[in-house]
Amino acid sequence: MLPLNRIHTFNWALDRMIKEAKIKRITVHGLRHTHAIILINQKTSVVAVSKRFGNTAEEIHKTYGNSDDEADRQAVNVFDSIINM
Template structure:
């Protein structure tokens, strides 16, 4: 279900960019409906802060979300190679950064 929603969103993004006469790149996923441009990093941080305030959770940065994402994948038993691909790192970098998490998961088993 989520994958089909992402495909629909990607199609919508491409159509929106074309409607503004902008070129399409396979890496383009996040765009602004009003302009067809990519969201800036500051806008994403602003939106994240608004969401955090609205739902009343502890503050977290986009980079913190990245670490949380990686840790959740590790705890679910996802392989190092797949995690590295998702985060745009090498498997060795993932092991260097999150090696302790892999050890903790193994100890729980």
């Protein structure tokens, strides 16, 4: 885990880049969830996702088990369009 001053610096830098890019704000935590949903929607194995995120496969299923629904696909598409501007 990063020391608090490094986390603060990272969040400050992220906020600055978001403002400069004139895009909707997203937190680091939101990026983490979006990343997981993208991986799961791309049929990445739950074991691989759980290792990447430091969770058990059961925790990934509990948190993202419904990630195949339409709302999550829309969120992925919006995030993807922002990344690829």
